[in-house]
Amino acid sequence: MAARRTRKGRTRSRAEREFVSEAEEIVERMRDDLLSLSEQQAAGADPDPDLVNQLFRAAHSLKGLSGMFGLDGMSELAHRLEDVLDRLRLGRVADPTGASALVEEAVALVASSLAGLGDDASTAATVGAISDLTGRIDAWLVLPTEAAGDAPDLAIDPTLLRALTEYEEHRLRHNVARGRYVHQIETCHDLQSFDAALSELGEAIKVDGELISTLPSAAGGDGSEIRFLLLAASDLDAPDLAAHLGLPESAVRCTGRSGDAAGEPAPAAGAAAPAVPAAEPAAAGRAPGDEVETLKSIGETVRVDIRKLDELMNLVGELMIQRRTLGALAQRLLADDQTTRVGAELDKVHKGLERKLQELQAGVLEVRMVPLRQIFEKLSRVVRRLRRDLDRAVKLEIRGADTELDKLIVEELVDPLVHVVRNAFDHAIEPPAEREAAGKPVEGTIRIEAYQRGNDVIVAVSDDGRGIDSERVHRKALERELVDPEQNLSPKEKLDLVFTPGLSTRDEVTETSGRGVGMDVVRANVTALGGLVGIESTPGQGTCLTMTLPITLAIVQALVVSVGAQRFAVPLSAVHETLFVAEEDLQRSRGGELLNLRGQALPVRRLAREFALPQTDPPDKMSLVVLGLGELRVGLLVDRLEGQQDAVIKPIQGPVADLRGIAGATELGDGEAVLVLDVAALVEDAGRLREAA
Amino acid sequence: MPSILVVEDSATMRSLLASALEELEPAVKITEASSGFEALRLLPRSSFDLIVTDINMPDVNGLELVSFVKNDPAYRSIPLIIVSTEGSERDREKGLGLGADAYVVKPFEPDRLRELASDLMARSRGQE
Amino acid sequence: MSAPTETPTGASWEELARSGAAQEAEAPAARRLELVTFELDGDPFAAPVAQVREIVRLRPITPVPRVPDAVRGVISLRGEIAQVLDLRRCLGLKPAVASRSSRIIVIHGEEGGVCGLLVDAVRDVLRIDEDETLAPPPGEGDLVVALCPRGDSFVSLLDLERVIELGLARTS
Numbered sequence: 001m002a003a004r005r006t007r008k009g010r011t012r013s014r015a016e017r018e019f020v021s022e023a024e025e026i027v028e029r030m031r032d033d034l035l036s037l038s039e040q041q042a043a044g045a046d047p048d049p050d051l052v053n054q055l056f057r058a059a060h061s062l063k064g065l066s067g068m069f070g071l072d073g074m075s076e077l078a079h080r081l082e083d084v085l086d087r088l089r090l091g092r093v094a095d096p097t098g099a100s101a102l103v104e105e106a107v108a109l110v111a112s113s114l115a116g117l118g119d120d121a122s123t124a125a126t127v128g129a130i131s132d133l134t135g136r137i138d139a140w141l142v143l144p145t146e147a148a149g150d151a152p153d154l155a156i157d158p159t160l161l162r163a164l165t166e167y168e169e170h171r172l173r174h175n176v177a178r179g180r181y182v183h184q185i186e187t188c189h190d191l192q193s194f195d196a197a198l199s200e201l202g203e204a205i206k207v208d209g210e211l212i213s214t215l216p217s218a219a220g221g222d223g224s225e226i227r228f229l230l231l232a233a234s235d236l237d238a239p240d241l242a243a244h245l246g247l248p249e250s251a252v253r254c255t256g257r258s259g260d261a262a263g264e265p266a267p268a269a270g271a272a273a274p275a276v277p278a279a280e281p282a283a284a285g286r287a288p289g290d291e292v293e294t295l296k297s298i299g300e301t302v303r304v305d306i307r308k309l310d311e312l313m314n315l316v317g318e319l320m321i322q323r324r325t326l327g328a329l330a331q332r333l334l335a336d337d338q339t340t341r342v343g344a345e346l347d348k349v350h351k352g353l354e355r356k357l358q359e360l361q362a363g364v365l366e367v368r369m370v371p372l373r374q375i376f377e378k379l380s381r382v383v384r385r386l387r388r389d390l391d392r393a394v395k396l397e398i399r400g401a402d403t404e405l406d407k408l409i410v411e412e413l414v415d416p417l418v419h420v421v422r423n424a425f426d427h428a429i430e431p432p433a434e435r436e437a438a439g440k441p442v443e444g445t446i447r448i449e450a451y452q453r454g455n456d457v458i459v460a461v462s463d464d465g466r467g468i469d470s471e472r473v474h475r476k477a478l479e480r481e482l483v484d485p486e487q488n489l490s491p492k493e494k495l496d497l498v499f500t501p502g503l504s505t506r507d508e509v510t511e512t513s514g515r516g517v518g519m520d521v522v523r524a525n526v527t528a529l530g531g532l533v534g535i536e537s538t539p540g541q542g543t544c545l546t547m548t549l550p551i552t553l554a555i556v557q558a559l560v561v562s563v564g565a566q567r568f569a570v571p572l573s574a575v576h577e578t579l580f581v582a583e584e585d586l587q588r589s590r591g592g593e594l595l596n597l598r599g600q601a602l603p604v605r606r607l608a609r610e611f612a613l614p615q616t617d618p619p620d621k622m623s624l625v626v627l628g629l630g631e632l633r634v635g636l637l638v639d640r641l642e643g644q645q646d647a648v649i650k651p652i653q654g655p656v657a658d659l660r661g662i663a664g665a666t667e668l669g670d671g672e673a674v675l676v677l678d679v680a681a682l683v684e685d686a687g688r689l690r691e692a693a
Numbered sequence: 694m695p696s697i698l699v700v701e702d703s704a705t706m707r708s709l710l711a712s713a714l715e716e717l718e719p720a721v722k723i724t725e726a727s728s729g730f731e732a733l734r735l736l737p738r739s740s741f742d743l744i745v746t747d748i749n750m751p752d753v754n755g756l757e758l759v760s761f762v763k764n765d766p767a768y769r770s771i772p773l774i775i776v777s778t779e780g781s782e783r784d785r786e787k788g789l790g791l792g793a794d795a796y797v798v799k800p801f802e803p804d805r806l807r808e809l810a811s812d813l814m815a816r817s818r819g820q821e
Numbered sequence: 822m823s824a825p826t827e828t829p830t831g832a833s834w835e836e837l838a839r840s841g842a843a844q845e846a847e848a849p850a851a852r853r854l855e856l857v858t859f860e861l862d863g864d865p866f867a868a869p870v871a872q873v874r875e876i877v878r879l880r881p882i883t884p885v886p887r888v889p890d891a892v893r894g895v896i897s898l899r900g901e902i903a904q905v906l907d908l909r910r911c912l913g914l915k916p917a918v919a920s921r922s923s924r925i926i927v928i929h930g931e932e933g934g935v936c937g938l939l940v941d942a943v944r945d946v947l948r949i950d951e952d953e954t955l956a957p958p959p960g961e962g963d964l965v966v967a968l969c970p971r972g973d974s975f976v977s978l979l980d981l982e983r984v985i986e987l988g989l990a991r992t993s
Contacts, residue, residue: 022704057749060778061703067800068709075800082778162791163760165748165784191737195730198752214753216733216761226733527901566884611886652895653934654904655985656888665883665895665902673883673897 019065020114026058027111032381033058034104038388041097049089049171049210055103056085056167062110073130074113080137081106087141089167102137109133154182154256160215160231168213168231175233180209181257183238185230187247194226201230204245209234309364315573316361323357326350369404372450372459375414376401379421379448386425393443394429396421400450405457409529409549413459416522420461420545421446423519428465428543438540440464456531462544468537470494477503495535499523558676560642560668561625563608564616567674569647569666570636574679576628578641580621586637595624595635602626604635605682610661629683636682649676695814696722696739700732700746700758701776706799710745710776713803714810729753733761736768742814745774745806748784756787763792772813776801852951856969858976859926859940862914865976866940867947867969872928872981874935876943879923891988893917893939898927905937911988912964917941928981936985947971954978963987 033051040047063078084102087093113126154176164172176182189197202211213231234241242252327350333343376398383396405413429435429444436442450459474494477483482500489497497503501520523533531549558569559578586604587594593604604624608615618639625636647666652659663678697714701707704727711723724739726732730752732744744762748755755775762768775788775796785796795809856867857876875898882894882905891910895902905925909917917923922942930936947969954967957977964984968975 057751060749061706064706064778064799065703068706159760159764162787163754163756165754165756165787166781167749168754191734194733195752198730213757214729215757216729216753218761218765613884613886650902652885652902652904653930654892654895654936655906655930655989656885656892656904659885660887662885665897667897667902671897672881673895673902675883675885675895 019069020117023062023065023110023114026062027107027114028378030055030058030107031111034100034107035381035384038097038100038104041100047096049174052085052089053167056082056089059085071113073127074110076134077106077110077113077130080134080141081110083141084137089170098140102133102140106133106137156182156231156255157184157229159217160184160213160229163215164213164231171210171212172231172233175210175212176257178233179257180233180235181237181241182255183232183234183241184253184255185232185241185245185247186227186251186253187230188225188227191224191226194228198228198230201245205230205232205234205241207244208236209241312364316357316364319357319360323350323353326353370407370410371402371404372410372413373401375410375417376448378414379417382418382421383425383446386422390425392425392429393432394425395443395445397445397447398449399447403450403452403457403459405549412525412529413547413549416525416547417448417459417461419522421448424461424463424465424543428463428467430466434466457549459547459549460544462542464542467539467541467543468495468498468535469539470497470537473497473503495537498535499533558645558647558666559625560645560674561607561623561636561638562640562642563611563613563638566613567642567668567672568607568638569645569668569674569676570625570627571663571676571679572644574627574629574683576626576633578623578625581624581637582621597626597635600633602633602635604637606637608637608639610682627679627683629680632683634683636677647674647676694720694722695742696724697743697745697810698724698726698732698735698741700726700729700744700750700755702727702747702750706747706776710801710806713801713806714745716803717807717810729755729758732758736762741771742817743772743774743810745776745810747776748781748788749778756784756791759788759791759793770817772817774806774809774813854947854949854951854954854969854978856947856949856976856978857926858944858947858971859924860942860944861909861912861940863941865944865971865974866908867976867978868926868928868981869978870946874927874929877925877927877937879919879925879939882939889989889991890916891985891991896925896937898935898937901935903927903935903937905939906985906988908938908940908984908988910991911984913991938981947976 033055037047037051037055040051059078059081063075063082066072066074066078081103084099084106088096088099088103093099109126109129113123113130116123116126172182185201187197187201198214205211210233211230212233215229215231217227217229232241236244238252238254239249242249245252326346330343330347330350333339333346336343380396380398383394386392387394424446429446430438430440432442435444444463444465446461446463448459448461450457452458470491471494474483474489474497477494477497477500478485480502482502483489483497498519499522501518503518503520526533526547526549529549531547534546534548535543536546537543557572559572559575561568561570581595585595587596589601591603593606595602595604607613608618623638623641625638625641627634627636645668647668649664649666652662652665661678661681663676665673665675668674699707699710699714701710707725707727711725714721714723721742724735724741726735729750732746733753744758746755746758753761755777759773759775762771762773769792772794773792775785775793776799777785777788777796778799785798788796794813797806797809855870857870857873858865858867860866877896877898880896882896884894885892885904891906893905893907895904907917909915917939920941923939924943925937925939926943927935927937949969954969955975957965957968964980964987965977966980967978969978970976
């Protein structure tokens with residue numbers, strides 16, 4: 001397994017990165033499913049078996065994953081989660097609501113564990129919580145379970161029976177207990193399209209029943225087809241089901257049905273449902289006023305590894321350099337009388353190329369952009385949960401979900417936005433009685449609006465709650481000695497004090513994912529993205545928080561190198577290879593130094609000399625980074641290779657405008673600025689010198 | 694070059710299995726499938742020398758895949774390793790009963806997986 | 822990640838900077854100046870609070886190649902990268918030597934950018950009426966805008982833009 005060590009000794013393998021991203025996705029899906037599950041339980045409905053099974057499989061994955069990475073605490077917890085969910089899906093639980101509550105708690109704990117990964121302090125805190133919860137789950141698990149029930153007496157094909165997993169066996173028993181017919185369905189499909197066809201069949205079966213198992217039985221005929229034997233339970237009898245599925249009657253064979261159609265044991269959850277506020281919308285479906293479409297409508301998106309996008313961006317960058325060279329050539333030809341006609345033709349082609357490249361660049365940039373819709377959906381989930389937990393009737397309005405932002409910025413915005421929305425919920429919106437007295441509609445409104453303005457995207461979160469009294473904020477800041485008492489502040493400045501670190505108290509309620517989030521962190525997060533946060537409020541009427549964000553951020557994979565004590569970042573996409581060289585390997589030539597690399601003469605530049613760096617002790621074996629841009633190659637000689645890292649290239653602000661050889665700077669996570677090399681400039685320089693020689 | 698089919702719906706687990714197998718000597722070619730359905734599609738396209746499959750997967754599960762492979766004359770000679778979780782002994786037994794040649798338990802030991810993989814592939818080569 | 826900003830009075834420089842900006846906007850009859858005072862080579866200087874975004878402690882400055890001597894390098898300010906100029910060098914004084922009192926004054930540059938200025942120490946905020954200030958002695962008019970009385974001595978109010986411009990042009 002390839003692993004890279006950064007200067008801080010962090011190992012970042014491909015699998016580890018995928019682990020974190022996958023684990024977080026798993027947790028998100030679990031939370032969503034748990035929400036739906038509790039809504040079903042509250043409405044007294046039969047829990048959707050797919051939902052429980054999804055949750056079980058998610059816990060199962062989490063267990064395996066965290067085990068592989070030595071996260072024993074998380075693995076233990078996921079193991080318990082799996083046990084509880086297994087019982088739940090196998091129908092062996094007398095108190096499903098109690099089970100769900102434990103599951104919810106465990107999932108929240110996993111989420112905060114993940115969030116605190118790498119941070120020793122918060123990991124220490126969650127370790128205790130984990131062992132406490134695992135203890136409680138263990139206690140719950142020893143409670144007597146519902147009996148598994150006898151194997152049903154049905155004429156099912158033994159090959160089908162033998163390939164049923166324990167879970168599928170339970171689903172079979174469950175359906176039999178419900179008095180459904182159990183059918184075997186034979187179908188034959190093309191290798192190209194069988195999954196689509198089976199999906200459709202599955203959906204059709206689900207209308208009045210359940211698809212329990214899918215067994216591929218044999219490749220048909222010339223190997224381009226595949227036969228399947230499906231085990232399905234349905235309220236419809238064989239001929240009706242065949243008609244419903246559009247299959248010939250011979251394809252559906254009924255294997256039996258339980259004699260006395262014993263009804264399903266009524267779920268106990270209904271009676272114990274907590275008091276629900278009057279404005280609570282129906283369990284399923286969208287509430288009026290929710291302008292957000294469900295996740296299922298995002299069918300046409302493709303998940304793209306953002307690193308591939310960066311490769312594309314870099315390719316476009318290289319193409320643009322080549323285009324510049326071409327343009328210069330065209331100019332030279334134009335200038336010379338003898339070649340001016342050819343020059344004119346070349347120039348025309350060059351201009352056309354320039355236009356196309358600009359389109360290409362714009363297109364690639366667009367792919368990095370994602371609509372804010374994704375975050376907005378998450379915010380809807382947050383609001384739904386909050387509506388449930390607190391006694392507040394609040395509706396969420398969303399405008400501009402289609403507004404697009406760089407994927408990375410979008411990902412970084414999630415936490416600050418969630419915090420702001422929670423804040424609005426917790427503190428801004430008044431209880432119904434207070435709102436009525438104030439002449440406001442009982443249902444509070446939180447509105448999130450996004451739109452593009454020039455080079456920025458504005459995201460505004462506003463509410464019609466009680467507003468913020470700037471005087472109170474000022475007083476609190478004075479109490480905490482965060483402000484000079486002699487200071488003459490305008491009301492706007494007093495209001496802005498909410499962003500002062502150390503001011504908020506109740507605002508920092510850690511109901512959120514275990515990370516202490518306060519308004520100061522919101523501002524810090526947004527500022528780190530190159531954006532701004534402002535706040536406006538009218539006491540009694542409401543508050544509006546506005547984030548102004550740049551549309552895009554550039555992130556690249558960088559190779560970190562060092563000369564002496566100073567580090568530099570080289571965009572990895574421009575690196576062809578790296579190797580060790582010793583002084584003896586280099587040859588002096590008229591243009592500079594050369595290295596014989598597999599028979600080719602590679603011009604070599606020493607970074608120390610290029611940048612006039614103070615040379616401390618160079619190691620005996622220096623490192624050579626072979627940079628390439630198009631056809632041009634140059635070897636950059638450095639002292640050491642420090643590893644690979646993701647880097648966000650930031651522009652260098654300041655009075656000196658043109659920094660030759662420097663493309664920008666980045667921070668590698670330890671507070672120090674690291675210069676990012678402008679590979680194009682280095683390569684072009686070397687190329688030119690070689691020509692001159 | 695021997696060719697291995699890895700069937701597992703969890704992306705991370707899949708890349709861990711692939712990484713572990715990639716270190717086999719001599720070098721092997723790994724093909725990844727993220728579901729039983731995908732495996733069914735990939736099987737006829739190349740000839741595999743080993744199949745490594747998870748059990749719990751949506752649509753066609755691992756047991757069903759084992760049953761299919763072992764019942765089809767075209768594929769039944771391909772050695773098959775099932776990857777299961779601790780605690781699913783019943784499913785594991787069923788897998789072995791259906792014809793799987795070996796199993797590893799998650800979290801798996803990469804060395805053990807590689808050992809099983811080489812042994813099974815060598816054995817099946819010897820039998821040809 | 823961010824270095825703590827500190828002032829002798831316990832308030833945050835940001836508040837002061839913002840209040841300074843607000844006061845300038847109000848433009849009352851007798852203009853009140855709010856200035857940050859600092860030291861370079863033992864001498865007191867000042868700059869308008871409105872121009873100051875924040876003041877941070879000295880932190881590792883990453884040198885940048887092929888720049889004028891006055892540019893010490895760049896620093897990271899919570900993710901933003903800013904050039905840092907040695908104000909001493911800009912004024913033709915001996916280069917700064919890092920000490921515990923050294924600070925970097927981050928000022929608002931043109932078009933919303935920022936720039937850092939390295940100084941020996943930051944003292945306090947001086948509030949005086951404009952009509953209390955004196956014109957600078959001839960010869961210093963370019964860089965020093967006014968002399969501001971403080972106690973029984975004077976603080977030189979600098980035209981930062983001009984200082985930076987000249988500083989970058991210096992070759993020695």
